[in-house]
Amino acid sequence: MSxxxxxxxxxxxxxxxxxxxxxxxxAAAELTxxxxxxxxxxxxxxxxxxxxTAAHPDTTFNINNVSQDxxxxxxxxxxxxxxxxxxxxxxxxxxxxxxxxxQSFPGSFVPLSDSIDMSKFASYKVAAATYEGKxxxxxxxxxxxxxxxxxxxxxxxxxxxxxxxxxTWNRLIEIGKDVLEKTGHxxxxxxxxxxxxxxxxxxxxxxxxxxxxxxxNIIDNPALKASLETxxxxxxxxxxxxVSDWTGYxxxxxxxxxxxxxxxxxxxxxxxxxxxxxxKWRVAPLPALDGVDGATHYSNNGGSSWYVLASSQHQxxxxxxxxxxxxxxxxxxxxxxxxxxAVGSLLAAREGDxxxxxxxxxxxxxxxxxxxxxxxxxxxVDYGTFTPEARLAVRAQPNIANGGDIDQALQAIDAxxxxxxx
Amino acid sequence: MAQTRLDRNEQINGWAFVMPALVLLGIFMIYPILxxxxxxxxxxxxxxxSFGGLANIQRLANDALLVQALTxxxxxxxxxxxxxIVLALLFAVALNDATLRFRGLFRTILFLPCxxxxxxxxxxxxxxxxxxxxxxxxxxxxxxxxxxIPWLTDPFWAKVVIISAITWRWTGYNMIFYLAALQxxxxxxxxxxxxxxxxxxxxxWNITVPxxxxxxxxxxxxxTIGTLQLFDEINNITQGGPGNGTMTLSMYIYNLxxxxxxxxxxxxxxxxxIVAIVAVLSIIQFMIARDRRRGA
Numbered sequence: 001m002s003x004x005x006x007x008x009x010x011x012x013x014x015x016x017x018x019x020x021x022x023x024x025x026x027a028a029a030e031l032t033x034x035x036x037x038x039x040x041x042x043x044x045x046x047x048x049x050x051x052x053t054a055a056h057p058d059t060t061f062n063i064n065n066v067s068q069d070x071x072x073x074x075x076x077x078x079x080x081x082x083x084x085x086x087x088x089x090x091x092x093x094x095x096x097x098x099x100x101x102x103q104s105f106p107g108s109f110v111p112l113s114d115s116i117d118m119s120k121f122a123s124y125k126v127a128a129a130t131y132e133g134k135x136x137x138x139x140x141x142x143x144x145x146x147x148x149x150x151x152x153x154x155x156x157x158x159x160x161x162x163x164x165x166x167x168t169w170n171r172l173i174e175i176g177k178d179v180l181e182k183t184g185h186x187x188x189x190x191x192x193x194x195x196x197x198x199x200x201x202x203x204x205x206x207x208x209x210x211x212x213x214x215x216x217n218i219i220d221n222p223a224l225k226a227s228l229e230t231x232x233x234x235x236x237x238x239x240x241x242x243v244s245d246w247t248g249y250x251x252x253x254x255x256x257x258x259x260x261x262x263x264x265x266x267x268x269x270x271x272x273x274x275x276x277x278x279x280k281w282r283v284a285p286l287p288a289l290d291g292v293d294g295a296t297h298y299s300n301n302g303g304s305s306w307y308v309l310a311s312s313q314h315q316x317x318x319x320x321x322x323x324x325x326x327x328x329x330x331x332x333x334x335x336x337x338x339x340x341x342a343v344g345s346l347l348a349a350r351e352g353d354x355x356x357x358x359x360x361x362x363x364x365x366x367x368x369x370x371x372x373x374x375x376x377x378x379x380x381v382d383y384g385t386f387t388p389e390a391r392l393a394v395r396a397q398p399n400i401a402n403g404g405d406i407d408q409a410l411q412a413i414d415a416x417x418x419x420x421x422x
Numbered sequence: 423m424a425q426t427r428l429d430r431n432e433q434i435n436g437w438a439f440v441m442p443a444l445v446l447l448g449i450f451m452i453y454p455i456l457x458x459x460x461x462x463x464x465x466x467x468x469x470x471x472s473f474g475g476l477a478n479i480q481r482l483a484n485d486a487l488l489v490q491a492l493t494x495x496x497x498x499x500x501x502x503x504x505x506x507i508v509l510a511l512l513f514a515v516a517l518n519d520a521t522l523r524f525r526g527l528f529r530t531i532l533f534l535p536c537x538x539x540x541x542x543x544x545x546x547x548x549x550x551x552x553x554x555x556x557x558x559x560x561x562x563x564x565x566x567x568x569x570x571i572p573w574l575t576d577p578f579w580a581k582v583v584i585i586s587a588i589t590w591r592w593t594g595y596n597m598i599f600y601l602a603a604l605q606x607x608x609x610x611x612x613x614x615x616x617x618x619x620x621x622x623x624x625x626x627w628n629i630t631v632p633x634x635x636x637x638x639x640x641x642x643x644x645x646t647i648g649t650l651q652l653f654d655e656i657n658n659i660t661q662g663g664p665g666n667g668t669m670t671l672s673m674y675i676y677n678l679x680x681x682x683x684x685x686x687x688x689x690x691x692x693x694x695x696i697v698a699i700v701a702v703l704s705i706i707q708f709m710i711a712r713d714r715r716r717g718a
Binding site: 069072073076077079080100101103104105106192193241242243244245248385386388389392395396397398399401415416419420421422 | 465467468469470481484485486487548552553554572573574575576577660661663664665666667677679680681682683684685686688
């Protein structure tokens with residue numbers, strides 16, 4: 001008898017504990033976030049999370065370092081299988097890759113334009129994540145490009161900072177040959193299996209691999225042809241140090257081997273990771289492509305945004321978090337700008353103090369003001385759905401670097417792209 | 423009557439014992455295989471797929487990238503498998519020599535690569551063969567080359583790196599099979615041959631190789647299947663580049679599924695291409711072996 005009573009009380013106790021735990025869980029949300037880059041996205045998200053938790057102690061954050069490839073792979077596998085176990089609440093996706101997710105897995109992401117005013121953000125960022133009239137991203141990292149360069153090497157070769165302001169790629173090649181001859185430093189380094197350089201050159205003219213996001217724009221694309229020719233000229237002149245991966249890529253300029261880095265603003269954190277090089281670096285606008293209509297000094301490379309998954313148990317908290325911190329907190333953006341070099345896409349953030357400050361690392365230039373000025377002038381292009389296919393097709397032409405025929409390469413890129421666009 | 427009831431009971435018991443295994447096999451092997459076969463007739467993007475009939479097969483016929491992946495895979499297969507089999511055989515014979523000192527040590531050294539993680543060794547090869555890597559530095563300081571060899575940025579050299587990597591990783595694995603088989607070869611055969619004055623090379627060619635034929639067939643088939651499924655090394659060292667120069671069928675399937683617009687139907691079709699090739703090659707290898715056995 002007494003044993004029975006004991007059993008009952010024990011069951012009751014367990015049940016009560018369960019109920020109380022469940023109610024605690026309902027009130028206290030832990031938002032899981034997937035993103036890459038421990039020097040950039042992760043600390044930026046951690047900072048945002050800390051700000052939100054300070055005001056909403058019940059909401060905590062679990063930020064995971066997941067590589068971009070892994071994010072794509074895990075999302076695609078699980079969304080196809082219809083299994084949402086283990087998926088995060090918030091995920092970072094690169095802009096030129098999001099349309100495939102929106103089109104392939106309709107209903108898997110929460111449209112954020114219902115709750116957040118998208119006109120606050122740079123329009124080309126919002127456009128990248130708009131599908132069937134709704135915008136799905138909280139636009140983040142802008143990817144606006146600049147030409148980072150070692151002013152000490154340039155000086156050694158007899159050039160002043162004015163000499164690389166608003167120049168063309170052909171002029172840069174001449175300077176590069178001089179720098180190589182006089183200082184022994186190659187101009188830039190590049191992974192030949194990455195077309196980052198090509199897409200920066202191409203987007204600076206407002207052209208893209210695809211027309212209207214859907215039709216291949218390869219053979220009759222003067223901007224692409226000029227980009228490939230410029231790249232070939234640089235490679236053939238020995239101005240490019242070839243590397244085979246990201247570690248090699250960043251290593252070549254942080255070690256002081258090469259003189260310049262044309263790249264998205266997000267590379268700032270990596271460049272500044274060498275404090276002993278402070279004062280030696282400066283930033284100029286990207287060179288413009290010669291002889292192409294609409295050529296500008298402004299472009300975009302990379303750039304990513306936050307998405308809320310429809311399977312999230314904490315959608316409300318996730319959206320509220322993105323809205324209050326990422327879409328409103330101008331102070332927050334000053335912090336990640338100074339600490340991570342993150343130029344966000346929230347237009348109002350550009351009015352903050354940090355954006356007006358000059359940076360001693362870059363010879364006391366107002367680099368952030370420059371980047372945000374350039375940001376507003378980046379020609380918008382429609383990345384469409386098949387940009388990754390186009391990029392793979394371009395990478396499939398290693399002969400360009402070896403001096404191969406560009407028209408033939410364009411034909412081959414077009415053929416491969418058309419074959420893959422099915 | 424009683425006899426048949428007993429029979430039936432035994433049959434039921436038998437099925438009952440086999441059933442759990444069959445059910446698991448059905449769920450985890452047969453169902454996915456059938457599902458992938460069904461998938462290979464679907465077209466569309468991601469979750470929006472519909473029946474496409476033979477559309478994927480037609481796409482297959484015009485796919486230059488598939489041809490390239492297939493060519494690369496065959497190049498790896500034709501060059502790497504013979505090199506590896508011969509090396510493994512020579513190592514096994516050398517290490518089987520009772521007069522050799524430190525045999526255990528050498529065996530361990532040769533087998534060690536097989537227990538290394540695929541990712542770890544791939545990353546190591548990648549850094550060793552990078553432009554400033556230890557291989558180029560060594561070649562330059564020995565004055566064997568004047569400029570660094572573009573190991574990972576040239577399609578030809580990238581293939582060389584991949585072939586070296588797989589050979590390093592898998593030779594010891596095949597060697598163990600040959601060593602085990604050699605232990606079973608009667609020593610008196612070799613003694614007789616030696617007494618008859620047959621030289622070492624002829625002993626190897628006329629005694630060892632024929633004795634090991636079944637094991638050689640086994641390792642060849644395993645290596646064939648392994649090469650056709652080659653993925654980890656490619657994904658970690660070259661990602662199929664430069665310029666699709668090391669793209670294999672498995673890497674292509676991965677790209678179709680995870681790096682491009684997900685077209686699961688088409689990637690299932692390409693997977694079935696591998697199945698077909700493995701089946702055909704295995705049958706050919708078995709037929710060659712059977713003929714030889716009959717002839718012997």
